[in-house]
Amino acid sequence: MAEQMVIIGNHEVQVLLHYKDLIPRLEVALGKFSKRDSAEIIQPVRSTVPLQRYNGFLGLMPAYLVHEDILCTKMVCFYKRDSGSTLPSTQSTVLLFDPEHGNVKAVMDGEVITAKRTAAVSAISAKLLMPARAEVFTILGAGQQALSHYIVFTETFSFKEVRVWSRRRESSERFAQAAHGPVRVCGSAEEAVNGADVIVTVTGASEPVLFGQWVKPGAHVAAVGACRPDWRELDDVLMREAEVYVDSREGAGAEAGDVILSGVQVYAELGEVLNGTRSAHREKTTVFKSLGTVSYFRHQ
Ligand SMILES: NC(=O)c1ccc[n+]([C@@H]2O[C@H](COP(=O)([O-])OP(=O)(O)OC[C@H]3O[C@@H](n4cnc5c(N)ncnc54)[C@H](O)[C@@H]3O)[C@@H](O)[C@H]2O)c1
Numbered sequence: 001m002a003e004q005m006v007i008i009g010n011h012e013v014q015v016l017l018h019y020k021d022l023i024p025r026l027e028v029a030l031g032k033f034s035k036r037d038s039a040e041i042i043q044p045v046r047s048t049v050p051l052q053r054y055n056g057f058l059g060l061m062p063a064y065l066v067h068e069d070i071l072c073t074k075m076v077c078f079y080k081r082d083s084g085s086t087l088p089s090t091q092s093t094v095l096l097f098d099p100e101h102g103n104v105k106a107v108m109d110g111e112v113i114t115a116k117r118t119a120a121v122s123a124i125s126a127k128l129l130m131p132a133r134a135e136v137f138t139i140l141g142a143g144q145q146a147l148s149h150y151i152v153f154t155e156t157f158s159f160k161e162v163r164v165w166s167r168r169r170e171s172s173e174r175f176a177q178a179a180h181g182p183v184r185v186c187g188s189a190e191e192a193v194n195g196a197d198v199i200v201t202v203t204g205a206s207e208p209v210l211f212g213q214w215v216k217p218g219a220h221v222a223a224v225g226a227c228r229p230d231w232r233e234l235d236d237v238l239m240r241e242a243e244v245y246v247d248s249r250e251g252a253g254a255e256a257g258d259v260i261l262s263g264v265q266v267y268a269e270l271g272e273v274l275n276g277t278r279s280a281h282r283e284k285t286t287v288f289k290s291l292g293t294v295s296y297f298r299h300q
């Protein structure tokens with residue numbers, strides 16, 4: 001008889017999921033993904049259903065890890081919200097299946113999974129690609145991803161200064177209070193970025209908010225927003241000056257406006273760097289364009 005289905009809520013995920021476990025497991029998952037061996041992992045580019053009336057999308061993200069026998073799907077709705085909207089911009093649920101019988105074993109709230117997984121992968125990109133002596137860390141955007149990125153980046157690295165900019169100053173100030181650490185609230189994106197060694201873009205923008213002429217040569221940018229083929233967070237100057245890394249080449253070719261519209265070539269997937277089949281050039285200006293893959297592992 002099939003096992004009883006369990007529901008794992010946000011609080012429980014928060015308690016169970018720790019960056020110290022997540023980062024090494026995600027490194028393994030990214031490496032496996034980049035081998036493109038369907039005997040190890042099957043993870044097609046997500047299907048996306050437009051919700052035109054609501055300015056949003058539903059993304060369906062299935063994955064099967066063959067050896068671990070883990071079959072999962074994340075379903076994520078994401079929206080372009082007007083400034084001042086109080087509606088959430090991302091909501092997700094993760095289903096875990098019994099691969100043999102096909103029944104659902106667990107339904108998990110995806111909010112914390114999305115916040116922590118995404119930030120952990122950006123931290124992996126920074127570990128591989130940020131300049132050797134990185135002192136200034138800037139976050140553009142002040143929402144949920146801004147906070148999870150702040151937490152994992154300040155836990156993992158030692159910066160001398162952390163800065164934030166958001167299009168509404170009140171959001172940056174709220175963020176700085178929630179961050180429980182020193183954060184400089186900046187009045188413009190340019191001020192926030194000037195001299196920064198590591199920059200994370202976590203905005204809902206569909207037009208560039210980060211411009212190459214502001215970015216210090218050799219800096220590392222983890223670009224997390226703009227997950228549609230016609231949305232941008234970074235301008236062409238930055239995209240063309242930087243060496244570009246992604247989580248998935250196919251995903252970037254289908255969904256990353258910053259890659260597609262700038263016409264740049266992707267240099268490597270993070271998984272290729274982790275596998276040693278491509279080098280990490282931390283001395284160059286680097287962009288990691290994140291779109292989100294589904295990375296599963298068994299909790300121990
Ligand atoms: N790459 C991934 O795996 C991944 C995962 C989750 C979310 N995302 C994306 O990351 C982004 C941030 O997600 P979140 O959950 O933190 O969202 P959020 O709504 O909590 O925060 C978004 C932030 O961006 C700001 N913003 C919105 N529109 C802007 C604009 N036009 N210009 C400048 N700033 C703007 C908002 O004021 C807010 O500070 C979204 O685009 C989301 O779709 C990507």
Ligand SMILES: O=C(O)[C@@H]1CCCCN1
Pocket residue numbers: 076078090092114227291292293
């Ligand atoms: O992989 C994810 O979770 C995100 C959600 C929001 C849009 C882009 N991808």
